[in-house]
Amino acid sequence: MKSSAPTIRDVAAAAQVSTATVSKYINGAQRFSPKVEAALDEAIAALGYRSNPLAKSMITGRTNTIGLSVLDINNPHFSSILKGANRVAHEQEYSVLLVDTEETPSRERRTLEDLSRRVDGMIVFSRMREHEMGWMAGIDKPLVFFGSLNELAIPTVASDDHGGAFMLAQHLRMLGHKRIAYLGFSRSRRDEERLGGIRECLDAAGIELTVHDGENPSMVEGERLCSGVVLGPQRPDAVICYNDLMALGFMKECANLGLSIPRDLSVVGFDNIAYGKYVTPALTTVDLQSERMGATAMTKLLAVIRGEQVERLTKVAPQLVLRASTQARKG
Amino acid sequence: MKSSAPTIRDVAAAAQVSTATVSKYINGAQRFSPKVEAALDEAIAALGYRSNPLAKSMITGRTNTIGLSVLDINNPHFSSILKGANRVAHEQEYSVLLVDTEETPSRERRTLEDLSRRVDGMIVFSRMREHEMGWMAGIDKPLVFFGSLNELAIPTVASDDHGGAFMLAQHLRMLGHKRIAYLGFSRSRRDEERLGGIRECLDAAGIELTVHDGENPSMVEGERLCSGVVLGPQRPDAVICYNDLMALGFMKECANLGLSIPRDLSVVGFDNIAYGKYVTPALTTVDLQSERMGATAMTKLLAVIRGEQVERLTKVAPQLVLRASTQARKG
DNA sequence: CTGTTAGCGCGTTCAC
DNA sequence: GTGAACGCGCTAACAG
Numbered sequence: 063m064k065s066s067a068p069t070i071r072d073v074a075a076a077a078q079v080s081t082a083t084v085s086k087y088i089n090g091a092q093r094f095s096p097k098v099e100a101a102l103d104e105a106i107a108a109l110g111y112r113s114n115p116l117a118k119s120m121i122t123g124r125t126n127t128i129g130l131s132v133l134d135i136n137n138p139h140f141s142s143i144l145k146g147a148n149r150v151a152h153e154q155e156y157s158v159l160l161v162d163t164e165e166t167p168s169r170e171r172r173t174l175e176d177l178s179r180r181v182d183g184m185i186v187f188s189r190m191r192e193h194e195m196g197w198m199a200g201i202d203k204p205l206v207f208f209g210s211l212n213e214l215a216i217p218t219v220a221s222d223d224h225g226g227a228f229m230l231a232q233h234l235r236m237l238g239h240k241r242i243a244y245l246g247f248s249r250s251r252r253d254e255e256r257l258g259g260i261r262e263c264l265d266a267a268g269i270e271l272t273v274h275d276g277e278n279p280s281m282v283e284g285e286r287l288c289s290g291v292v293l294g295p296q297r298p299d300a301v302i303c304y305n306d307l308m309a310l311g312f313m314k315e316c317a318n319l320g321l322s323i324p325r326d327l328s329v330v331g332f333d334n335i336a337y338g339k340y341v342t343p344a345l346t347t348v349d350l351q352s353e354r355m356g357a358t359a360m361t362k363l364l365a366v367i368r369g370e371q372v373e374r375l376t377k378v379a380p381q382l383v384l385r386a387s388t389q390a391r392k393g
Numbered sequence: 394m395k396s397s398a399p400t401i402r403d404v405a406a407a408a409q410v411s412t413a414t415v416s417k418y419i420n421g422a423q424r425f426s427p428k429v430e431a432a433l434d435e436a437i438a439a440l441g442y443r444s445n446p447l448a449k450s451m452i453t454g455r456t457n458t459i460g461l462s463v464l465d466i467n468n469p470h471f472s473s474i475l476k477g478a479n480r481v482a483h484e485q486e487y488s489v490l491l492v493d494t495e496e497t498p499s500r501e502r503r504t505l506e507d508l509s510r511r512v513d514g515m516i517v518f519s520r521m522r523e524h525e526m527g528w529m530a531g532i533d534k535p536l537v538f539f540g541s542l543n544e545l546a547i548p549t550v551a552s553d554d555h556g557g558a559f560m561l562a563q564h565l566r567m568l569g570h571k572r573i574a575y576l577g578f579s580r581s582r583r584d585e586e587r588l589g590g591i592r593e594c595l596d597a598a599g600i601e602l603t604v605h606d607g608e609n610p611s612m613v614e615g616e617r618l619c620s621g622v623v624l625g626p627q628r629p630d631a632v633i634c635y636n637d638l639m640a641l642g643f644m645k646e647c648a649n650l651g652l653s654i655p656r657d658l659s660v661v662g663f664d665n666i667a668y669g670k671y672v673t674p675a676l677t678t679v680d681l682q683s684e685r686m687g688a689t690a691m692t693k694l695l696a697v698i699r700g701e702q703v704e705r706l707t708k709v710a711p712q713l714v715l716r717a718s719t720q721a722r723k724g
Numbered sequence: 725c726t727g728t729t730a731g732c733g734c735g736t737t738c739a740c
Numbered sequence: 741g742t743g744a745a746c747g748c749g750c751t752a753a754c755a756g
Contacts, residue, residue, distance in 0.1 A: 070735055080742050085735060094741075115510050116451045117734040121747065125447070127490070127511075135479070136667075141472045148466070148493050157511070159458070160491045162479050179446050180458075180488070202398075281671055314671045336467075337668045340612055340645045401749055411728050416750055425726065448748040452733065 068109040076105035088113060128363060129177040129184040131161040131170075137279070137307065138335040139352045140187070143208075146356030147185060154364055156182070163188070171197060178203045183363045185356075189249060204366040206359045209251055210375060217366060219359040219376045223252045223332075226348040226380035227259025227302075230330050233346070233382060234300045235267050238391035239328060243272045243291050243298035245308055247279045253304060256332065260302060272298060279304055284311025292321060299327050299391060306331035306338045306347055313341065313387065324389035334383050343386035351378045399440040407436035419444060459694060460508040460515040462492040462501075468610070468638065469666040470683045471518065474539075477687030478516060485695055487513070494519070502528060509534045514694045516687075520580060535697040537690045540582055541706060548697060550690040550707045554583045554663075557679040557711035558590025558633075561661050564677070564713060565631045566598050569722035570659060574603045574622050574629035576639055578610045584635060587663065591633060603629060610635055615642025623652060630658050630722060637662035637669045637678055644672065644718065655720035665714050674717035682709045 070088075074081045079098060086092040087102050094102075105111070119125045128151055132140040148158050159181055163170050167189060175197075178184060183204035188195075192211055199214070210220045234242060244260055246253050257273065264271050274291055276283045284303060288311070291301060303309035309331030316323055323329050323343055331338065331347045338345035355378050365372050401419075405412040410429060417423040418433050425433070436442070450456045459482055463471040479489050490512055494501050498520060506528075509515060514535035519526075523542055530545070541551045565573060575591055577584050588604065595602050605622055607614045615634060619642070622632060634640035640662030647654055654660050654674055662669065662678045669676035686709050696703050 069733085081735075082737075082743075083741060085737085086741095089736090091736095092741090098741080112506075112510065114451075114734065115507075116447065116454075116456070118736080120445075120447045120451045120749095121734080121736050123447075123747095135466075136469065136472050136476050138467065138469075141467050144491070145467050145493065148491065149496070152497075157508070158491050160475070160479065160489050162476065165480070175443075176446075177488070179443065281667060310668070310671045314673070317673060336612060337641070337671075340641045340668075340672065342645070342648060342673045400747085412749075413729080413751075414727060417727090420750085422751090423726085429727085445748060449750080452748085452750050454733095 067114070068111045069114070070111070072109055073102070073105045073111050076109060077101040124182055125180060126155060127157045127159050127181045128360065129159045129161060129174075129181040131163055131174060131177070131184065131186045131188065133162075133187055133189065134164045135160070135162045138337070139305065139333045139350070142335075142352035143187070143356035143359075146353035146358075147360040148356075150357045150360040150364070156364065174198075175201065183367050185359045185363055189251065191251060204363055206363045206366070208355065208359065215374070217362055217372050217374055217376075219355055219362060219378065221252075221350040221355060221378050222380050223255035223350075224259040224262075226332065226350065226382075227256040228263045229259075229380065229382045230302055230332075230346075230348055231260045231263035233384070233388065234302070234328060234330070235263060235269060237300075237328065237388060239269070239300040240391070241270050241272070241296060241298045241300075243274060243301045245274050245276060245284065245287055245291060245301055245303045245312065247276045247304040247308070249277075250279065250304070256302075256304065276304060276308060279307055281307045281311035281314075284308030284313075285315040286311075288312050288315035289319060292316060292319065292327065297327065300388070301327060301329050303329065303331045306333045306335045306345060309345055309347070309387075310337065310341055313343075313345070324387050328388040330388060334381075338383075339385065346385045346388040347383050349381045349383050351380070354378060398445070399442045400445070401442075403440055404433070404436045404442050407440060408432040455513055456511060457486060458488045458490050458512045459691065460490045460492060460505075460512040462494055462505060462508070462515065462517045462519065464493075464518055464520065465495045466491070466493045469668070470636065470664045470681070473666075473683035474518070474687035474690075477684035477689075478691040479687075481688045481691040481695070487695065505529075506532065514698050516690045516694055520582060522582060535694055537694045537697070539686065539690065546705070548693055548703055548705055548707075550686055550693060550709065552583075552681040552686060552709050553711050554586035554681075555590040555593075557663065557681065557713075558587040559594045560590075560711065560713045561633055561663075561677075561679055562591045562594035564715070564719065565633070565659060565661070566594060566600060568631075568659065568719060570600070570631040571722070572601050572603070572627060572629045572631075574605060574632045576605050576607060576615065576618055576622060576632055576634045576643065578607045578635040578639070580608075581610065581635070587635065607635060607639060610638055612638045612642035612645075615639030615644075616646040617642075619643045619646035620650060623647060623650065623658065628658065631719070632658060632660050634660065634662045637664045637666045637676060640676055640678070640718075641668065641672055644674075644676070655718050659719040661719060665712075669714075670716065677716045677719040678714050680712040680714050682711070685709060 073084045178201045185206045187208040207218045334347045334349035404415045509532045516537045518539040538549045665678045665680035
C-alpha cells in the first residue's frame with residue numbers, strides 16, 4: 063500500500079516510458095504506438111492514477127475555476143444568477159468559487175483581489191459605484207461585471223432596468239393610477255436607473271410620484287415600510303417596489319392593515335422571483351431574467367478566457383409579467 | 394514593467410536576502426533583525442508582491458477551499474445551508490467551491506471525486522442511499538455528510554426529520570383532524586423519515602393517512618398534485634407536504650379550486666423557508682434550521698481538518714412554527 | 725538567534 | 741519517443 067497518491071512518475075515507471083510520454087498521452091496531446099498506449103492504460107488503471115490538479119494548475123496557470131461574487135445568496139435573484147452561471151460553467155468543465163459579500167462590503171476589494179489569484183476569471187455583482195472600482199483594472203484576470211459601466215473597459219451584462227421600470231410605470235398609468243409611490247433602495251446602483259425609468263414615464267403624464275427609501279431589499283423591510291406608505295393622508299393607489307422581496311413583505315403588511323390588493327392599491331416589483339406567482343394576489347413584476355443573466359455572464363467570461371472578442375455590454379431585455387396584483391382604476 | 398507577477402525570488406533579490414528568509418517572514422514563521430524586516434517590507438510593498446496561492450497549495454497540500462455539494466441552489470433550504478456554511482468558512486479564511494448536482498445525479502460520483510482533489514474537505518448533501526456511498530471511503534479528504542448514516546464512518550449533521558414530522562402530525566391530531574394526506578417525495582432519503590414520524594403519531598391515534606408521491610420537491614409539483622388530492626370522494630381535512638415549496642404550490646392551487654385554507658383543510662410543510670410567512674394564509678411548518686445546519690456542518694468539517702475529534706452525528710433540533718394555515722376542526 | 729543553501733513537489737514542455 | 745529543465749514557494753539541514 064502506497065502512502066500517498068500515485069504520481070506521473072509512478073505511471074511512467076510502471077509503463078516503462080518517460081514522464082513526458084505519460085503527460086502527453088493523458089492530455090491527448092499526442093498519439094503513441096499501440097503497445098505504449100496499452101501499457102499506459104494498464105499502468106494508469108492499476109495504480110488508479112489521477113492527475114494532480116494543483117500541480118497542473120501551478121504550471122499552466124489555469125485552475126478551471128471561476129469566481130462568482132454576489133450580494134446575498136439567499137435572494138432568489140442571486141441564487142438564480144448562480145444557477146445559470148453554474149450550469150454553463152459545468153458544461154465547460156469549470157467550477158464555481160462563490161463569494162457572498164453582503165455582510166462585509168468593506169472587505170470586498172481585498173476578498174476579490176485574493177480570489178483573483180485562485181481563479182481563471184471572475185463575475186462580479188457589487189454595490190460599488192464605478193468611481194470606486196478603479197482598482198479592478200489592476201486585476202489581470204478576465205472579468206465580467208453585472209450592470210452597465212461608463213468609463214471602465216470591463217465587459218458587462220446588464221438588465222435594462224430603466225426600460226423595465228418604464229414598462230411598469232406605463233402599465234400602471236394605462237390602468238388609470240394617479241398617485242404612485244416608489245419604495246426604493248437607494249444604496250443599490252440600480253435604484254436610480256429604475257427610478258429614472260419610472261420618472262420618465264410618469265413625468266410625461268403628469269402623474270405624482272412619492273419616493274420612500276428602504277435600508278435593505280428584503281421582505282422584512284417591505285413589511286416595515288408599509289404603514290408609512292399607505293396610512294398617510296394621501297394613500298397612493300399604486301406602489302412600485304424596488305424588488306419582489308420588498309413587494310411581498312409590503313403586500314403581507316397591507317393585508318394585516320386591512321387593505322385589499324389590488325382593490326385598494328396595485329403593487330408591482332422587479333425580478334420575477336418564483337414566489338411572486340404563488341402569493342395572493344400573484345405579483346405583477348418585471349422579469350429581469352436572472353438565470354439567463356448568470357448564464358450569459360458565464361458564457362461571456364469563458365469566451366474572454368478563450369481569447370475571443372466579446373461585446374463590451376450585453377443587455378438582457380426585461381419582460382413585463384402581468385398578474386393579479388394590478389388592476390384598473392375606475393374613471 | 395515586469396510582464397508577470399513578482400515572485401518570492403524577486404523580493405529576495407530586492408531586499409538582498411535569500412528566498413528562505415522571505416518565505417519565513419511572510420508566514421510569520423520566524424522574526425528577523427529590524428534592518429532585514431524593514432528591507433523586506435519595502436521590497437514587498439515596492440513590488441506589490443503577493444504569495445502565489447497555487448504554488449503554496451501545491452507544496453502544503455492545502456487549498457483553503459471547501460467543496461459544498463447541494464441538490465438545488467434555487468431551493469431556499471439549500472441556499473440557507475450555503476449561507477450558513479459560507480459565513481463560517483469566511484470567518485476562518487476558507488472559500489467555498491459550490492457544486493449543484495441536481496441535474497446530473499449520474500455524474501455525482503465523478504464530480505465529487507474530481508472536487509475532492511481541489512479542496513481541503515467537502516460537505517455533501519445527496520440523494521444517494523447509504524449502500525451506494527461506499528466509494529466515499531476512498532476519498533481521503535475530510536467529509537461531512539447531511540443526514541444520518543448507519544454504517545459509514547463519516548461525520549454527519551442531520552435534522553431530526555422523524556421528530557419534526559411527529560410534531561406536525563401531533564399538532565394536526567390535537568386540532569382534531571381525522572383524514573390526513575401526505576404529499577411526499579420518495580426519491581429523497583428524508584421522505585421515509587418524515588413519513589415514519591407521521592405514521593408513528595397517527596397510527597397510535599387511529600387516524601387515516603393517505604400518501605401521494607411527487608416527482609420533485611417544487612412549487613410547480615405541489616400545484617400539479619393538488620387536484621388529485623383534494624377533489625377525490627374523501628377530501629382530506631389536512632395535508633402534510635414534503636417541504637414548504639410543495640406546500641406553497643399546493644395552497645395556491647387550492648385557492649384556484651375554490652378551497653379555503655385553513656377552513657376547508659389545513660396545510661403544513663417542512664423547512665420554514667422565509668416565503669412561508671408571507672403567503673396567505675401563512676404556512677405552519679417545521680423549522681429545520683437550514684442556515685444553522687450549514688454553519689454546523691462547516692464548523693465540524695473545519696474541526697476535522699484541524700485534526701480535532703468530532704461527534705460522528707450532530708443532530709439539529711427542529712421547531713414547530715405555528716401559523717395560520719392550520720386551524721382546529723369542530724366536533 | 726539570524727540567515728543561507730539546496731532540493732523538493734509534480735505535471736509540462738522544449739530540444740533532441 | 742526521451743531527458744531534463746522549469747515554475748514557485750516551502751523547509752530540512754546547516755553555517756555564522
